[in-house]
Amino acid sequence: MSVQDSSPILSFDPRRLTLARELQGVRKSDLARSLGVSAVTITHWESGNRNPTKDNVYALALTLGVAPSFLESQFSEAPLISGAPHFRSLRSTTQLSRNQAQAYTQVVQDVIHTMNEYVDFPDLVLPGILTDSDLPGSEIPRLAAEQVRKDWGLGNKPVQHVVRAMENHGIVVVFAPFHSAAIDAYSTFGSEAPVVVLNPTKGDYYRQRFDAAHELGHLVMHADADPGHKVLEAQAHAFAAEFLAPSACIQDELPTVMNGQGWMKLKELKEYWGISMQALLYRAKELGRLSDDAYRNAMVTVSRNGWRSKEPGLISSLEEPSLIPHAISLIEESGVPSEILREKSRVPQHYFEVITARRPVLPVNA
Incomplete structure (x- = not known):
């Protein structure tokens, strides 16, 4: 039995989510459908108005074919x-x-x-x-x-x-x-x-x-x-x-x-x-x-x-x-x-x- 982690990820970079989605040629609506969330939620994540949870980030990474670290902000x-x-x-x-x-x-x-x-x-x-x-x-x-x-x-x-x-x-x-x-x-x-x-x-x-x-x-x-x-x-x-x-x-x-x-x-x-x-x-x-x-x-x-x-x-x-x-x-x-x-x-x-x-x-x- 796994424990879900609903805490927000602090280093999440909304621009990297947009990059990952566009790199795979995926529309917001299609990504939302794959994750079982609304397209509005995807928009909130990509605009930076709301951060996804750690579980959300792992699901996004898996769906978009990137490592979770791809979605994080980095200094370099x-x-x-x-x-x-x-x-x-x-x-x-x-x-x-x-x-x-x-x-x-x-x-x-x-x-x-x-x-x-x-x-x-x-x-x-x-x-x-x-x-x-x-x-x-x-x-x-x-x-x-x-x-x-x-x-x-x-x-x-x-x-x-x-x-x-x-x-x-x-x-x-x-x-x-x-x-x-x-x-x-x-x-x-x-x-x-x-x-x-x-x-x-x-x-x-x-x-x-x-x-x-x-x-x-x-x-x-x-x-x-x-x-x-x-x-x-x-x-x-x-x-x-x-x-x-x-x-x-x-x-x-x-x-x-x-x-x-x-x-x-x-x-x-x-x-x-x-x-x-x-x-x-x-x-x-x-x-x-x-x-x-x-x-x-x-x-x-x-x-x-x-x-x-x-x-x-x-x-x-x-x-x-x-x-x-x-x-x-x-x-x-x-x-x-x-x-x-x-x-x-x-x-x-x-x-x-x-x-x-x-x-x-x-x-x-x-």
């Missing part, structure tokens, strides 16, 4: 992120999915915060070239891409490894959990480091590079902008195109006619610059190399050949994040097991594995 923890991530298609992303994505970036910050006790991450080298949604046709994306290339010493050559270049200059790159695969890449600033989250099911080297460069554009240009505006997405798209293949280098190389020779040239440029044919076609239209009609006809060919979702290409392996995995190895070599890091970060096991992996991690029940 990464401050909670206040700004919303930049999503590629905000209108098609549900609020529940957005909250879950933001919660994931928070636990990424928690892992980085813990690792910072043992290793030094690269200094952030990221020019701030702010723009906004009132400047749809501005030159800022091109100038921003040029500045990043200059600051990172890339010159006008192809970026050999986009993810590695970002990590070398202080940006943390991780894969998302598979349950977030409906969301494209997204990015956010945090207290520990800017974070870019890549889609784990993309499976396309060329598009993944563009996704990463697109999110880099948001970090450079849109630090203070509200996410989701079409103009901001267009600016990040323009930044990615210029960052991956500077117009000064590629403009005269792009085909003007999409005949057999034109397609061969496009495939050559794809491999040289590491950018998809569809992105190159759009680039050719934007730079005046292809007329609108020629571009539309070319895209019809792309669709007819089944290239909308999977283009032919020589490189099949994705770029892999290495900053956090390498840091984990260094810390383990110093005598600190990764399990100690996980416990100190309070991040659930599966999420810790996803964050610290070089490759996408399948869900536990896969």
Whole structure:
């Protein structure tokens, strides 16, 4: 026979309850139903108006798949992120999915915060070239891409490894959990480091590079902008195109006619610059190399050949994040097991594995 403990827990942090719930993609009403309490009670707990009992905390932790300590306040923890991530298609992303994505970036910050006790991450080298949604046709994306290339010493050559270049200059790159695969890449600033989250099911080297460069554009240009505006997405798209293949280098190389020779040239440029044919076609239209009609006809060919979702290409392996995995190895070599890091970060096991992996991690029940 067990004795229930109805005393309130003094170190309970209501914000951590919200974080745990959103991390699991659970609505307040569903959590309340699972615990046999009212949704109003969950709201009281999350707002800090009322503290749950110790038994409540254990039940919450069990239901949400976290340790009870996850719900406690601690002196040493990464401050909670206040700004919303930049999503590629905000209108098609549900609020529940957005909250879950933001919660994931928070636990990424928690892992980085813990690792910072043992290793030094690269200094952030990221020019701030702010723009906004009132400047749809501005030159800022091109100038921003040029500045990043200059600051990172890339010159006008192809970026050999986009993810590695970002990590070398202080940006943390991780894969998302598979349950977030409906969301494209997204990015956010945090207290520990800017974070870019890549889609784990993309499976396309060329598009993944563009996704990463697109999110880099948001970090450079849109630090203070509200996410989701079409103009901001267009600016990040323009930044990615210029960052991956500077117009000064590629403009005269792009085909003007999409005949057999034109397609061969496009495939050559794809491999040289590491950018998809569809992105190159759009680039050719934007730079005046292809007329609108020629571009539309070319895209019809792309669709007819089944290239909308999977283009032919020589490189099949994705770029892999290495900053956090390498840091984990260094810390383990110093005598600190990764399990100690996980416990100190309070991040659930599966999420810790996803964050610290070089490759996408399948869900536990896969």
